[in-house]
Amino acid sequence: MMSASMRSGLHVMRVGVRYQSTMMIQNSTRNAKILFPKLSEISMNELVSETKPFGKGQYFVERSQTGNLPVYSDTKGGGNKFVTEIRRIQGDVIQLRNDLQEKLPYIPKKNWKVLTQSQKIIIKGDAVKQVKGILTKTF
Template sequence: MFAALASSSRTAVSRSALPLARRANSTAAEVQAAQVAAFDKVSAKAAKLPYTVERTSSGELPVYTDIKNGRTQVKTIVRKIRGSAGALKTDLQQYLADGHIDPLTPPPTVTVRPTSGHVEVKGRAVFEIKQWLEARGF
């Protein structure tokens, strides 16, 4: 039921709308109203930033792991960035440096690919980046 709602409207549904969407006795109008309210709350928080990260058609955040060279080179890629990728790089670099607790290793390196506009982070940080993006309203 929920997958049909998300694919028919092509909008991202936040987790706060899930309990209402799963109720058997709720109407489609109530579910849609909850989705719109959750989207407005999220978009108001993200509207203040100089960049946006659009969700995929399935409603997920476009954060992926890229593994190369016999599983020795691992990086995390953030795609679908609109606006200033440099500002996203700076904010993400600050977040990863603040959360880095190992004093013997440097925090992960964050770079912007100029041709594609993707932000790449050295290492595996998909879960942390997705949590950070959701907290920022994307």
């Protein structure tokens, strides 16, 4: 089925326009607060705290938009192997694992696995309620 513009021999060309959020229109104060400062105007002290730099030894578990913690249970091997997965970890994943191992000593250390590339912690067994209980107090 041909469109009306094709039947009359006219071709319609769509043109897309891309706006950059860092570009400011001259003599315009509208949306001035949304724009980012120039890199030359930012000092290193504004980016990283000198007293507590984020990274080694610090971590954060981001909640979902509905306010839930990203702790999930999954089954492997045809449904007879349960694992617990902690996702959306920012910062030092190994330190979070160490702190959780301290608070959950009844889970053997060999059952813990850290996926540093994807920032996840995998625990063999169903420990969702226990992990959520600890993270709820912390985060």
